[in-house]
Every structure is written in structure tokens, then in C-alpha cells.
Amino acid sequence: MFFKIISEIENIETIAVGGKIRDIMRLRKQYGPGHWRKMKGVADVRLQSGSIRKAELHWYEAHGVGIKKMKIKRLLD
Numbered sequence: 001m002f003f004k005i006i007s008e009i010e011n012i013e014t015i016a017v018g019g020k021i022r023d024i025m026r027l028r029k030q031y032g033p034g035h036w037r038k039m040k041g042v043a044d045v046r047l048q049s050g051s052i053r054k055a056e057l058h059w060y061e062a063h064g065v066g067i068k069k070m071k072i073k074r075l076l077d
Contacts, residue, residue, distance in 0.1 A: 003072060007044035009057065015040055027060055034062030045072065053077055
């Protein structure tokens, strides 16, 4: 699903760190080593249809690598 974040991400929480991430081997192989964390937060997004919705987002990030694999987990409104 294509989307664009149009507001600041709020209520950011860490879900998992390092070896607790299921996809850690794929992340390290694809993007390189780093202190990987799985994160979640809430933001307003513009969907491909043009509608604006509030969504819960999940993503992976590592220092020096940045944010990777952001996805909408669920729409909140």
C-alpha cells in the first residue's frame, strides 16, 4: 500500500530491540549491521486514493542506517 506521512509521528514506542526482532538477520544482510529497533507510532497519512486517515505505523530503524520498511499496521479512524 502506497502512502505519504503528512504529520509528525506521535506516541513513538520501541517494540523490540536486536535479537528480539524476528527479521534481524534479513535486516543485517540487506542494510548492514547496526543497533536495530522495531518501532511504532501514530501519524496522519495520505493514502493512494487521496483520503487522509490516522494510522498506526510500524518500522525498523538503526543508528547510521535510518528508517526502513515503514508500513501501516492499521487505520485508526
